[in-house]
Amino acid sequence: MDIFHILFILSILIAIYVIYWKTTPEGRAYAAEREKEAAPYSIENIVKPLKENPDDISYANSIPSLLNQGSRYYSYNYGTIYNLVLEVLSENPDKIHIKTLCLTIGRLHYGKLRPDNKITIYDEQAIQNDILMRSK
Structure with missing residues (x-):
C-alpha cells in the first residue's frame, strides 16, 4: 500500500468522524456556541x-x-x-x-x-x- 492510499483512507476516516461528531449533542452544542461567538462579527x-x-x-x-x-x-x-x-x-x-x-x-x-x-x-x-x- 503506497502513501496515496494511506492518506486517502485516513481522509475518509476523518470525514466520517467529523460527520458523526456533528450529530452528537456535544457537536451540536459546540456548533451553537461558535455561532453565538460569531454573531457580532x-x-x-x-x-x-x-x-x-x-x-x-x-x-x-x-x-x-x-x-x-x-x-x-x-x-x-x-x-x-x-x-x-x-x-x-x-x-x-x-x-x-x-x-x-x-x-x-x-x-x-x-x-x-x-x-x-x-x-x-x-x-x-x-x-x-x-x-x-x-x-x-
Whole structure:
C-alpha cells in the first residue's frame, strides 16, 4: 500500500468522524456556541450601528479591527462591505470619518482582488472616484 492510499483512507476516516461528531449533542452544542461567538462579527451586525448612528466616530474607526477579529469566523466579501459603507457615505456626505472608513475598506476590497493583496494606483483612483461620487 503506497502513501496515496494511506492518506486517502485516513481522509475518509476523518470525514466520517467529523460527520458523526456533528450529530452528537456535544457537536451540536459546540456548533451553537461558535455561532453565538460569531454573531457580532456578521456584516449586518458590523454595519448596522454605523447606519443607525453615523456620527459615532469611535465606532467607525473600530470597524476595520472588528473585521479583522471576525475573519476567524467569516470569509468576508469586502466588496459587499465596501458598498454598504459607500451607501452610508452617500447618506452622510459631510462625515470625514466615513470617508476615511470608505478609503480603508476600499483598500481591503481592492487588495483582496490582487494575488499579492497590494493595491495599485488605479485602485486608489477608483476608490477616490467612488468617495467623490457619494460625497456630492
